[in-house]
Amino acid sequence: MEIALSFKDRHVVVFGGTSGINLGIAQAFARQDAAVTVVSRKEANVAAAVALLRESSTRIHGAMADVRDFEAVGQAIVSACAQFGPIDVLVSGAAGNFLQAASRMSPNGFKTVIDIDLVGTFNVMRQAYGQLRRPGASVINITAPQAVVAMRYQAHASAAKAGIDQLTRALALEWGEEGIRINAISPGPIEGTEGFRRLLAATPAQETSAREHVPLKRFGTIEDIANLALFLASEHAGYISGAVIPCDGGGATESVKPALEAAGRLLA
């Protein structure tokens, strides 16, 4: 069940907001009366997301940008703010991932994930900085458990997401002085998403085993993450900043470990 918190007259911008978890976050804000901008690379994805979000709100805007392209990110933000004014909530969730052993990972494969996840998050925050409402804006970065726990075949994503965690804490110090709160959400395995498919969905038996390893005995839902985003962006979270908050049913690592080991046997 989605929590109810009004975001009427607020402008929410979601990078990577055209599918999966980030689209779910955008949809939750649209349902709470926010004006919402979603940004990603592919025109068809942006168009499809805008059409879906318009079922919840008329105040929806889509823009195209690759988060690796600093200028393009800036242009997307300019177009968003021309539509709906300063940004009240900024979500940075664009990411890329694949399973690969470090011994076989190409330098460009490593760099690509660092560029999308970590440099992309910096680009998004840096370009939005001048357009964030002060005081009161809330920034939510999307990180992952491998930022803090070593996981096989995730050297690139682990390094990138660890960087996002520290970026979150560092900028919470600097921008907090202007009344901007900056936090990160660390989702566990969220069913029905691309990230889940890429990392975990090997066989039905492995999926069942992974579910059994989650202390709460279920995978997360997109709604679980969207609810945390709504709360973090609301005034109820007005004293929370610089926090990296897991939403993983009590321990994501235990659940993904066997699945990653199995995936590794397939990679070998």
Ligand code: COA
């Ligand atoms: N295994 C190993 N290496 C891989 C790989 C895989 N499955 N997929 C891509 N790479 C490597 C490529 O070989 C390339 O390196 P090279 O030039 O040395 O050969 C490098 O990564 C870049 O690949 P490319 O396809 O050019 O990158 P891209 O910018 O077009 O796409 C990805 C980025 C690879 C992350 C792509 O999967 C993507 O767009 N993902 C977005 C969706 C996603 O990952 N969702 C899950 C979020 S958790």
Ligand code: NAP
């Ligand atoms: P997803 O559906 O693949 O979503 C990724 C989004 O980012 C898409 O909208 C994609 O659209 C966009 N994107 C990708 N590369 C981009 C780029 N270079 N520039 C701009 N946009 C880009 O992924 P998901 O599984 O829902 O994951 C969403 C977030 O949650 C990610 O940050 C991920 O690391 C994190 N996470 C997910 C899980 C999980 O279980 N799924 C667990 C932990 C953390 P385009 O292709 O149109 O660009």
